[in-house]
Amino acid sequence: xxxAQALSTSFKVDLLNGLHAFGASVIRGAxxxxxxxxxxYLATGSQGAATTxxxxxxxxxxTGYSATGAAFTNxxxxxxxxxxxxxxxxxxxxxxxVTLATAFDALTMYNDTSAGKLxxxxxxxxxxxxxxxxxxxxMPTNDSTNALLRLA
Amino acid sequence: xxxxxxxxxTSKGNLPIDTLQYSTxxxxxxxxxxxxxxxxxxxxxxxxxxxxxxxxxxxxxxSEQGAFG
Numbered sequence: 001x002x003x004a005q006a007l008s009t010s011f012k013v014d015l016l017n018g019l020h021a022f023g024a025s026v027i028r029g030a031x032x033x034x035x036x037x038x039x040x041y042l043a044t045g046s047q048g049a050a051t052t053x054x055x056x057x058x059x060x061x062x063t064g065y066s067a068t069g070a071a072f073t074n075x076x077x078x079x080x081x082x083x084x085x086x087x088x089x090x091x092x093x094x095x096x097x098v099t100l101a102t103a104f105d106a107l108t109m110y111n112d113t114s115a116g117k118l119x120x121x122x123x124x125x126x127x128x129x130x131x132x133x134x135x136x137x138x139m140p141t142n143d144s145t146n147a148l149l150r151l152a
Numbered sequence: 153x154x155x156x157x158x159x160x161x162t163s164k165g166n167l168p169i170d171t172l173q174y175s176t177x178x179x180x181x182x183x184x185x186x187x188x189x190x191x192x193x194x195x196x197x198x199x200x201x202x203x204x205x206x207x208x209x210x211x212x213x214x215s216e217q218g219a220f221g
Contacts, residue, residue: 097161099163123206123208124183124184125181125183125184125186125204125206126179126181126184126186128186128188128202128204129200130200130201130202131162131163131190131197131198131199131200132161132162132163132198132199132200133189133199133200133201133202134201134202134203135201135202135203135204136201136202136203136204137204137205137206138203138204138205138206139206140205140206140207140209146209147209148206148209149209150209152214
């Protein structure tokens with residue numbers, strides 16, 4: 001067995017669990033996991049890599065939709081397979097009996113527990129409108145090749 | 153025996169489902185797959201739902217470890 005230069009796979013999982021802070025961090029009040037939410041954004045919006053936190057600017061509005069969006073279900077802790085750490089919400093995120101008449105094409109996932117509602121990322125899909133119906137985002141398989149969040 | 157007409161909730165309230173035209177469509181893009189179902193009353197869409205399957209991760213990081221200089 002020879003030595004090999006590598007990032008520890010456990011470190012990647014630890015990042016997903018917030019166990020390292022190379023810069024100034026925050027004092028966490030509890031060891032419980034954070035709550036994450038998803039908000040929908042109009043196709044005319046500009047969500048993306050520069051999005052740092054939840055914002056109501058360009059968020060959709062309509063019957064049955066509440067500003068700040070809906071909560072993700074998080075029943076499965078981050079884990080790893082091989083050298084890839086990953087995490088996926090454990091259920092679909094859905095809005096039922098809503099009317100969203102203005103086209104939207106993005107969902108921004110953010111940390112609802114953090115004081116600044118810090119952004120995790122933005123997922124885009126084709127432009128959609130919903131009329132007295134449901135909008136559902138089905139999550140991929142939670143594994144090292146398909147998971148929603150992967151650190152490879 | 154009472155004959156019951158199935159109703160469905162639409163933007164026009166509860167309507168007999170038999171009076172509506174039902175259609176479905178699929179969109180298969182590299183990042184997602186979307187299934188849309190619509191009910192029309194004449195030319196007007198009175199109910200539509202979309203279900204999106206995410207095929208792309210929200211974040212993917214190729215983590216690399218730098219070497220000492």
